[in-house]
Amino acid sequence: MVGQKRKRSSLPPQYATAGDCCGGGGGRRKRLAGGGPDYLDELPDDLVLAVLSKLAASASSPSDLLSVHLTCKRLNGLGRHDMVFAKASPASLAVKAASWSEPVQRFLKLCADAGNLEACYILGMIRFYCLGNRSGGAALLARAAVGGHAAALYSLAVIQFNGSGGAKSDRDLRAGAALLPEAEPHPANLFMADWWASRGVQATAKKPGLEAPAAATGDSDGGGELRLCSHVRCGRRETRRHEFRRCSVCGAANYCSRACQALDWKRAHKAQCVPMDRWLLAAGEAQ
Structure with a gap:
């Protein structure tokens, strides 16, 4: 490639470079201090962009990209191309407050x-x-x-x-x-769900004052029932009483987090959620 004229790509005007990598221009190839050819100056823009994009994708800090811009006029110009910005790695974007x-x-x-x-x-x-x-x-x-x-x-x-x-x-x-897309449950969550199911512990909820005794739920911690998250693919269980929050509408479901509440709503709870008072009233009218 030495001795051949550098092939220019059709870059937008804002990314065009004035002269060659080491300044100057006129089509004359610049020489290094030692008299040898500047091989970088001979590379076509498209190839340099591909290299800069790879560098951006693997950059470990913002300074990695900044050092490229400070190298020379040509790299500064090509380093501002959309192709490079689009590939910037998460680490190179992790700015500090x-x-x-x-x-x-x-x-x-x-x-x-x-x-x-x-x-x-x-x-x-x-x-x-x-x-x-x-x-x-x-x-x-x-x-x-x-x-x-x-x-x-x-x-x-x-x-x-x-x-x-x-x-x-x-x-x-x-x-x-x-x-919230529901991804496949993690093996740890599947293990916990199976663990409690094998011990007869189910993700059932009761209104305050209606909790089942510890023996009926497999609870061996003492002090009453510890509840499972009502999202069946979660498997988390309370580590203390009333750690999880109930559904504020029906009071018949317990969740370890808003994420599990949202996923369970989409999966099943939106068809089950009925205010408890209304349910009790309907049950009384049916008797």
Whole structure:
């Protein structure tokens, strides 16, 4: 390739470089201090972009990308291509709060605009929770979630659960549940579920004061019944009484977390959830 004219790719104007890697131009190949050819200067732009994209994908810190931009004019220009920003690794995007500045925000935005889902998530969370830009932050989180970013999808579900950015009346459990995909249960969860099932412990709930005795539920901890999470694929059990929260509507289901509550709502509880008082009234009328 030495001696051949460098093949230029059709880059957008904002990424075009003025002259060769070491400055100057006029088509004249620059020589190193020792008199040898500058082989980097002979590489076509497309090949350099491919190398920079690989570097961005494996970068272990933001400084890895910055060092490329400081190398020379050509790498500085090609390093700003969307292809490089789109491949930036999560580690290269992990900015610290103490280092936050407008240039950092611009860098994350460039990566997000290039389609980097991790950048969309990070900048979306910062804007929504730290900078108070609810609509802008939610839009970035949504973009990441649509692309399959699991953390962004979960964050949007949390926002729906809590009505974040709005009033308390904006809470929407159903909408939050719809955002949570139910993955295959982890082997540890399957083990716990089978463990309790083999001991006759079931994820049944009673209204306060109606708990079954410890012997009936396989509880050997003393002090009353310890409940299982009502999401059947969870397998977690309370470590103390009343550790898990009941469904605030029917009081007949217990959950270790909002995630399990949302997943169980989508799986089965939305068809079972009836306020306990209304159920008792209906039962009395039927007698």
